[in-house]
Amino acid sequence: MSVSRTLLGLLEPGAQHGYTLRQRYDVWFGAARPLKSAQVYSTLQRLQRDGLADLAGVAAGEGPDRRLYAITGAGVYELDRWLQEPEVPEVSATRRALFAKVVLALHSGRPARALLDAQRQAHHRRLREMRVARQRGDLMAQLDADFEMYHLDADLKWIDGAEARLDRLAAHIKETDHDHSA
Template sequence: MGGVSTPHVLLGLLAGGSRHGYELKRAHDERLPRARPLAFGQVYATLGRLERDGLVAAAGQDRVGGPDRTAYALTDQGRVTLDQWLSTVEAPMPYVASTLFAKVVVALLVADADRARSYLIAQRAAHTARLRELTTVKGDPAATLSDVVAADFAIAHLDADLRWLHATLGRVADWHREVHP
């Protein structure tokens, strides 16, 4: 299973008590600051599926200076599903599903070493700038444990990408010298 599982994250956020969609979106974006922010439509669509599947149930409505807001709570079945997800080890991803990788391969397929090289150099600069930002987050005295753990995760992946970018730049240069002596 690749990527963040929005249904499971919402179940986890509901494990601490009932919330409505707006609160779930806010909690998601605060707790997973490096993930892509959730759209409200995605929150409500996911809650609809979770309710249909019996994993959450409406837990009352309130109106706070606006439309009715339905609060949702985890059901027993939802708690079992969440526990199962949390106890399942993720398979290490054997496939490279990266736009970065795809762009380099396509640039090389069209046999344009200069284009591949300029893309690699620009991408390396963007990765380096992002690494600096993440390192700043880790040094921020206001950073929470979640912030630091998320920054460490992103830094490790950016670091691996940077090593690959550096090695690939070398390979492209060697290939270019062989093809155009």
């Protein structure tokens, strides 16, 4: 997720302080990884440098001055562009690692089926956690849990498909190894 574009979206309704932006971000999007204050302020400085946000005012407080940021016309244009641009479907790093582990396990003669079984169990544990989160959470948490659960379900289907093909995949890897070593 683009933190900078998300902050632009949070700024669009009106000028806000970095502290307020961080709080709103964490409530809506920070369940998995809350933002640190330093990241909010460094992102706001980059947005300002790039002409997408501007300093709308400074208020003195008990601590450091509180800076008020506002989105610029160029920022609204960039936000519109980002919102309308479909996300590129991408296999996550976890899925790529799992694929690599299966291939390397077969390549080395290790038990790939055991690896897939262990991963299946980990996915089922995470699904149970997400079901609890969905039942206990507000609408935002439910939607987030659904997103993860659907992806976990797709991973489980891939695990089942990979397991069904292990013998053929092992033969293919052995054949490929033999062809490249000759």
